[in-house]
Amino acid sequence: MRRGRTARRPLLPALGLCLLAQLARAQSPDGSPEDHWRLSGSYRALGVEQQPQDLPRQRSLGQRLRLSLAGDLATWPEGGLRLQLDHDSELLSGDTAYRAALDEALAAPQDQALRDRSVWWRDRRSLGRQQFFRAFVQARAGDFSATLGRQRIALGQGRLWSSLDLLNPPNPQQIEREDFIGVDALLMEQALGPLSRASLVLAPMPGGGPARWLLQWRTHALTMDLSFSHARYGEDRLLAVDMAGQWADAGLRAEFTRTASAAGPAYFSGVLGADYAFNPQLSASLEWYWRSRPLAPQAAVGGQARPPQGAHAIGLNLSYELTPLLKLQGLWLRNAGDGSQLIAPGFSWSTSENGVLSAGLQRFSGDARSEYGPGGRLAFVRYQRYF
Numbered sequence: 001m002r003r004g005r006t007a008r009r010p011l012l013p014a015l016g017l018c019l020l021a022q023l024a025r026a027q028s029p030d031g032s033p034e035d036h037w038r039l040s041g042s043y044r045a046l047g048v049e050q051q052p053q054d055l056p057r058q059r060s061l062g063q064r065l066r067l068s069l070a071g072d073l074a075t076w077p078e079g080g081l082r083l084q085l086d087h088d089s090e091l092l093s094g095d096t097a098y099r100a101a102l103d104e105a106l107a108a109p110q111d112q113a114l115r116d117r118s119v120w121w122r123d124r125r126s127l128g129r130q131q132f133f134r135a136f137v138q139a140r141a142g143d144f145s146a147t148l149g150r151q152r153i154a155l156g157q158g159r160l161w162s163s164l165d166l167l168n169p170p171n172p173q174q175i176e177r178e179d180f181i182g183v184d185a186l187l188m189e190q191a192l193g194p195l196s197r198a199s200l201v202l203a204p205m206p207g208g209g210p211a212r213w214l215l216q217w218r219t220h221a222l223t224m225d226l227s228f229s230h231a232r233y234g235e236d237r238l239l240a241v242d243m244a245g246q247w248a249d250a251g252l253r254a255e256f257t258r259t260a261s262a263a264g265p266a267y268f269s270g271v272l273g274a275d276y277a278f279n280p281q282l283s284a285s286l287e288w289y290w291r292s293r294p295l296a297p298q299a300a301v302g303g304q305a306r307p308p309q310g311a312h313a314i315g316l317n318l319s320y321e322l323t324p325l326l327k328l329q330g331l332w333l334r335n336a337g338d339g340s341q342l343i344a345p346g347f348s349w350s351t352s353e354n355g356v357l358s359a360g361l362q363r364f365s366g367d368a369r370s371e372y373g374p375g376g377r378l379a380f381v382r383y384q385r386y387f
Contacts, residue, residue, distance in 0.1 A: 037071030044384045046175070052376040053368060058101060060094030066133060079141040084151075086134035093126035102127060112150060113184040113204040133181055143191035152182045153201060155214070155229070156271070157242045157253035160315040160333070161289040161308055163269035164240045164255050166233045167203060167212065172315060172333055173342065173372075175360070175380055195220035201231075210234060235262030251275040253287075268292040285317040294337070308371065312336035325350040329360070333372065340366025340373045355385045 046062045067087050074081040092102060106129070110117050114132075121128030136149030156164035160172040167183045185203035192198055201214040214231035224245035231238040240257040253273035260266045269291040277283040291311045318330040326349050334341040346360025359381045366373025 036075075037069070039067070039069050040387065041065065041067040042384055042386045044382065046380060046382045048175070048378065048380045050376065050378040053364070053374045055376070056097040058094065058098040060092065060098040060102075062090060062092045064088055064090045068134075073137070076141075079139070082138045082140070084134050084136050084138070084149075086132065087130070088133045089120075089128070089130045091121070091126060091128045095125070099125065099127070109207050111206055112181070113206050114150065145189050147187045148185075150182045150184050151187065152180050153185060153187055155216075156240070156255045157244050157273060158255055158271040158287065158289070159253075159273065159285060160287045160317070161271055161313065162255065163257040163259075163271055163289070163291075164229060164231075164238065164242060166231075166238075167201070167214075172331065173362075173375070175362075175382070192217075192219075205234060236260065249276065265293075281321045283319050287315045287317075289313040289315075308335060335366075335371045338366060338370040338373075340364070340370035342372045342375065354387065355383070358382045358384075 042065075044062075044064045044066070046064075048058075048060050048062075050058045052058070065088070069085045070083065072080050072082050094102070106119070106127075109115075110131075116135075117129060117131040119127060119129050132150055134150055134152070136147050136151045138145060138147040153167055154165070155167065156162040158165065158170060160170060162169050167185070168180050170177065170180075183203050185201055188200045190198045196217075196219040199214075199216045199218070201212075201216075203212045205212055210232070212231070212233050214229055216227055216229040218225070218227040220226070222245075224243045226241070226243050229238065229240040229242075231240070237260045238257055240255065242253075242255040244251070244253045246252070251274065253271070253275070255271040257269050258266060259269065269289075271287060271289050273285065273287040275283070275285045289308055289312065294311050313336060314334050316330075316332045320328045322328060327347065329346045329348065331344040331346075332341065333344075342362060342364050344360060344362045346358060348356055348358040351357050360379070362375065362378040362380075364372045364375030364377070368374055
């Protein structure tokens with residue numbers, strides 16, 4: 001049997017998390033309220049079969065162990081210092097076509113400024129890698145907080161797309177859409193009242209270049225949550241307003257953004273969304289993304305942005321609870337410019353208190369030059385267990 005090549009030792013971060021947890025628990029062996037540390041985790045297995053358009057079929061199995069450690073490093077009146085570490089160790093295996101696509105993806109630069117991803121196992125059919133999913137320290141003092149490290153910074157109101165969130169934008173084609181690895185940044189927030197807050201985000205650009213920053217003010221007025229933002233992503237500057245409110249029984253969301261682009265004239269973009277629950281079992285979310293002009297392919301990835309191709313896109317997400325443990329889901333995406341679309345039905349089943357089994361299909365349609373056409377067909381099965 002051919003042995004794989006080890007680049008780094010993946011168990012060191014995981015063992016380090018366990019050691020830190022034991023040291024923290026040793027300070028309070030009786031589990032008293034002074035014990036503020038918590039070690040948790042999850043195991044996930046994801047099997048995927050994909051038939052891209054005009055490409056060989058790919059079959060893969062991905063297994064991931066995620067260990068999470070969170071606790072207070074120090075406390076003081078009206079504040080403290082808190083640490084959060086989430087470490088991922090993955091073993092990915094598949095056929096020859098999948099390994100070729102995986103090697104190509106790994107050759108691309110990491111999206112985060114801290115290049116912590118490493119390969120710890122490699123052979124003809126499998127590959128092991130590790131990186132931090134979250135790694136930050138947060139200081140709190142009264143109404144002020146500062147968070148430094150890899151974190152999830154949610155911006156805007158879009159759930160499928162966003163004209164404002166270019167740091168860690170949503171990707172509706174992703175199987176695990178709830179997973180946002182986060183961005184390496186400094187986030188400072190100051191509460192200005194019960195419903196008002198000012199935020200400053202500073203994030204280095206992966207691979208070098210001008211740092212990204214965002215200044216935002218959030219408030220509540222006219223029965224709506226409002227925020228006003230001024231940001232720079234690479235050479236582009238953004239002015240944005242987003243809002244969320246209620247009309248009758250429907251939730252309404254919107255983003256409006258003006259981008260002064262270094263690659264061309266300024267343009268406007270935005271998201272309009274509506275959420276409605278027909279009854280306790282059936283709910284729907286409708287979202288429309290628009291842009292005043294198409295973007296060049298090279299501009300579409302500047303500053304980690306992943307906006308839809310073309311000027312308009314529409315998406316519909318449906319959810320129906322057959323039982324409290326079994327939920328059906330459906331996603332429909334359409335690019336209004338090239339006519340391509342994606343239909344993705346699926347289900348999730350809570351098999352136990354800590355286990356979830358889910359499966360789904362993705363059916364792409366369109367020509368080879370369209371946004372969704374090259375995707376072909378995809379089927380997946382996923383099992384996740386928390387501990």
